[in-house]
Amino acid sequence: MKYQTREKAILLLEDGTVFTGTSVGKKGTSGGEICFNTGMQGYQEIYTDPSYFGQIVVNTTAHIGNYGALNAEQESDKPKINGLVVNEFSDIHSRFNADESLNEYLNRNNTVGISDIDSRKLVRYIRSKGAMNAVISSDIFDEKELMQRLKEIPSMENLELSSKVTVDTPYILGEENDGWKVAVLDLGVKKSILTNFTSRNIICKVFPAHTTFEELQAWNPDGYFISNGPGDPSAMPYAVETVKKILDINYPLFGICLGHQVIALANGISTYKMHHGHRGLNHPVKNLVTGLSEITSQNHGFAVSKEEVEASDLVTLTHINLNDDTVAGISINNKNAFSVQHHPEASPGPHDSRYLFDDFINLIKKHKEK
Structure with a gap:
C-alpha cells in the first residue's frame, strides 16, 4: 500500500482556537465534545466504545493506524466517535491478520478525522482549559461557518445519549x-x-x-x-x-x-x-x-x-x-x-x-x- 496524498483539514475549538492539519478517514465535517485518551494501544476498541458517542477523541499516542483494523476488536457494531485527532497517521500497517487499513475502515464507517497536528500541544490545552466542543472539517474552511456549526452542537452536560x-x-x-x-x-x-x-x-x-x-x-x-x-x-x-x-x-x-x-x-x-x-x-x-x-x-x-x-x-x-x-x-x-x-x-x-x-x-x- 502506498502513502496517500492528504487534503487540508482544520480543527476548531469552541473558544475559537484553530489547529490546521490534514484529513484522514471520511472527507466532511463533524463535531462533538473533544477529549483525549492516553492509551498506547487499542485505538479500534476506543473508537467503537459506545461511551464515546458524541465525542471527538484525541489519541495521545504519536502513531495511529500502524496495525490496521481487525473485525474481532470491535466493542460495538461500528465506530461511535464523532471524529478523531491524531499526530501521525499511518496509511500502511504491519499486522498480517488485519482486515483492512485504518483509513479504509474509517472511510467505510463515515468517520471524519484530522492528522498532522501537534497533539501534545492540543492535549495540554484541553487539560488547562477543560472539556469543550469542537468541530473537524475537511470540506469547510470558513471559520465563521464552522463556528456556527459548532454552536449547534449540544453541551454534554444534561445530555441523555x-x-x-x-x-x-x-x-x-x-x-x-x-x-x-x-x-x-x-x-x-x-x-x-x-x-x-x-x-x-x-x-x-x-x-x-x-x-x-x-x-x-x-x-x-x-x-x-x-x-x-x-x-x-x-x-x-x-x-x-x-x-x-x-x-x-x-x-x-x-x-x-x-x-x-x-x-x-x-x-x-x-x-x-x-x-x-x-x-x-x-x-x-x-x-x-x-x-x-x-x-x-x-x-x-x-x-x-x-x-x-x-x-x-x-x-x-x-x-x-x-x-x-x-x-x-x-x-x-x-x-x-x-x-x-x-x-x-x-x-x-x-x-x-x-x-x-x-x-x-x-x-x-x-x-x-x-
Whole structure:
C-alpha cells in the first residue's frame, strides 16, 4: 500500500482556537465534545466504545493506524466517535491478520478525522482549559461557518445519549445451560463486558436502556448489571428509577462506569461533570477493602460526589482514584450491590480488576444459597 496524498483539514475549538492539519478517514465535517485518551494501544476498541458517542477523541499516542483494523476488536457494531485527532497517521500497517487499513475502515464507517497536528500541544490545552466542543472539517474552511456549526452542537452536560446507542430489542448471549442468569441494562455496553460474563458461564439477556424493572424481572434473572454508556447520568431518571426498584428487592446488582453513576444517583448521591475526565489505560486505583492497588482502564467525563459518598449512611466508599482522589467504587450498605467507575473488562488495558466479575458471581451464589 502506498502513502496517500492528504487534503487540508482544520480543527476548531469552541473558544475559537484553530489547529490546521490534514484529513484522514471520511472527507466532511463533524463535531462533538473533544477529549483525549492516553492509551498506547487499542485505538479500534476506543473508537467503537459506545461511551464515546458524541465525542471527538484525541489519541495521545504519536502513531495511529500502524496495525490496521481487525473485525474481532470491535466493542460495538461500528465506530461511535464523532471524529478523531491524531499526530501521525499511518496509511500502511504491519499486522498480517488485519482486515483492512485504518483509513479504509474509517472511510467505510463515515468517520471524519484530522492528522498532522501537534497533539501534545492540543492535549495540554484541553487539560488547562477543560472539556469543550469542537468541530473537524475537511470540506469547510470558513471559520465563521464552522463556528456556527459548532454552536449547534449540544453541551454534554444534561445530555441523555444512552437511548441513541442501546440495543433495539432484547437478545440473549451465552449457552442455555445451568449457568446463572444476568439481566443487562444496556446503556451502551461494550462487547468485552458481555464476553467476561459469558466466559464465566453466565447467561446474559441484554435489554434496551428504557426497559422497566418489571420487564427485567419477568425474565427471572439471578442478578442485574447496569452497563457503561455515554452522556450525563443526571439526565437519565428512567434508569435511576429502574435501579431503585432493583435495590428494593435486594437482588445482586453490579454497575460499571455510567452504571456506577446511575447506582449512586439511585442512592441520593449526586454526580458532576469533570474538568476534562479520565480516559486511558494506566489510572491507579486503590481498593480500600483489600488495601491493594490496581492499574485500570478508564473512560468517563462525569464522576460521583466523594463528599456525598462519605456523608451518606447508604453507601460505602470501596475504591479511590489515586491520581486525583475521586470516587472509583462504592458498595451499597445492607444490599447485594456494588459498582466501580473504572472498566474491569479493560479492552484495551490491564486486567488487574477483572476479579470484580468473579465478585459479582460470588454475590449471586451467596444470594441463591439463602
